[in-house]
Amino acid sequence: MATTTLYPIILCGGAGTRLWPLSREAMPKPFVPLPDGETLLGGTARRARAIPNAGPLVTITNRDYFFASRDLYATLGDDAPVDPVFLLEPFARNTAGAVTLGALYAAERFGDDAPLLVMPADHLIRRHDDFARAALRAAEVAQRGHLVTFGVVPTHPETGFGYIERGTALDDATPRARTVVRFVEKPAIADAQRFLLDGTHAWNAGIFCFTPRTLLDALDSHAPDVLAAARAAWQARTTNGAAAIEFDATSFARMPDISLDYAVMEKARNTAVVEAAFDWSDVGSWKALSDLVPADGDGNRGSGQHVSIATRGTYVHAGDRVVATVGVDDLVIVDTADAVLVAHRDHLQRVKEVVGELKQRGNEAWRTHKTVARPWGTYTVLQEGIGFKIKRIEVKPGAALSLQMHEHRSEHWVVVSGEARVTRDDDIFPLLANQSTFIPPRTRHRLENPGTESLAIIEVQCGDYVGEDDIVRFDDRYGRVPA
Secondary structure, eight states, rough: OOOOOBEEEEOOOOGGGTTTTSSBTTTGGGGGGGSSSBHHHHHHHHHHHSSSBBBOOOOEEEHHHHHHHHHHHHHHHHGGGGOOEEESSSOOOHHHHHHHHHHHHHHHHTTTTTTTTEEETBBBOHHHHHHHHEEEEHHHTTTTTTTTEOOOOOOOOOSOOOEEEEEEEOOOOOEEEEEEEEOSSSOOOHHHHHHHHSSSSEEEEEEEEEEEEHHHHHHHHHHHHHHHHHHHHHHHHHEEESSEEEHHHHHHSSSSSOHHIIIIIOOOOOEEEEEESOBBBBBOOOHHTTTTTOOOSSSSSEEEEEESOOOOOOOOOOOOOOOOOOOOOOOBEEEEEOOOEEEEGGGGHHHHHHHHHHHHHGGGGGTTTSSETTTTEEEEEEEEEEEEEEEEEEEEOOOOOOEEEOOSEEEEEEEEEEEEEHHHHHHTEETTTTOOEOOOOTTOOOOOOOSSSEEEEEEEEEEOOOOOTOOOEETTTTOOOOO
């Protein structure tokens, strides 16, 4: 197989609602640690790095996930991407617009005929060598003017996946690359059972390979509205440092909300499917995640501290507490700091309905965890009631919160560990462990960590309103829009 430079693009978005309460909008599925401690985004970045002669990594993600993505890449050691580039969306607009923006960036930086490998960040593929061989095979096909997707040989009748009906081989040189007869979206169970046996259907892995020229030509023919909106957003882009390109909300809002499959792949005649000769899972449900853990003699699986008595076929994810099951069968139990899921294995696809119900009720548990990540560190809500909120705040070494003010609340800060630098109006002063300060309402203030160790404080908020949106930002080193 000829060696070619393949340019990987990672799509990192989506809330992963079927994995609630671990996956939430503020910290979605690609960032959730798997049972082995790896994250799906980290695994995808490693997989891209393992492709021989791979080009620079481009990650397309929501602006809110920029710092989490960048920090996660930094933990990968020798597998960390070298000088990764981020394309930052102001909000989600499905895959067609995101991939088009990636193609416009690649055409400008790498050339119109550079083969691009588009990979969702929420897939689990462990055999990186097999994946690299399939990706390079796809690149050869893409350079001949095809829009390439990857087909996974089905192992069971799955109604939650899209399928590809494969046609004849493209040529003798690439027998594992075939024409596409049609795409089938989430079939009925009878059709899925037939597809499992007929040998011509494959799961649509949602991984793509093409050149910018081929994709942009296809968009011009089949989805000109997507292409026009993407070009407008590209022209209005701004640069946030050397590694990030941002798209403004006004132009981006004109982007049609449609997947690449619907916009282009199902309409184009120059599509091809390459056999995905590697292990693949989209980890799209608690059943898929639980299958990553070995089962005991009764079919029980789990992580954390859990005890199973007279229990069969049950998965338990225990957080900080012991979870015990007695006399139950076929359940999935997920315990987190602020939410517990108990579901029968036959109804796991309906977990996303819980998220919808929480949204309707205005309960923030659909969106955020009890511990919330920020560019400067994390905060954990310890207790909240009418007129007060208590937080534990951790600030990374060298990091700082924005210079800000609150209209409706005061804040009391007590340093637990580390060293703080506090700005309070015109005063700037240090604060050490076991020392405290008071921030009245409508007072400009900032918390910084000038040290080399993590800073931890307890913050007590008091006032007639203690919502997170009671904030006026005057200065922020992370480029967040002033509130």
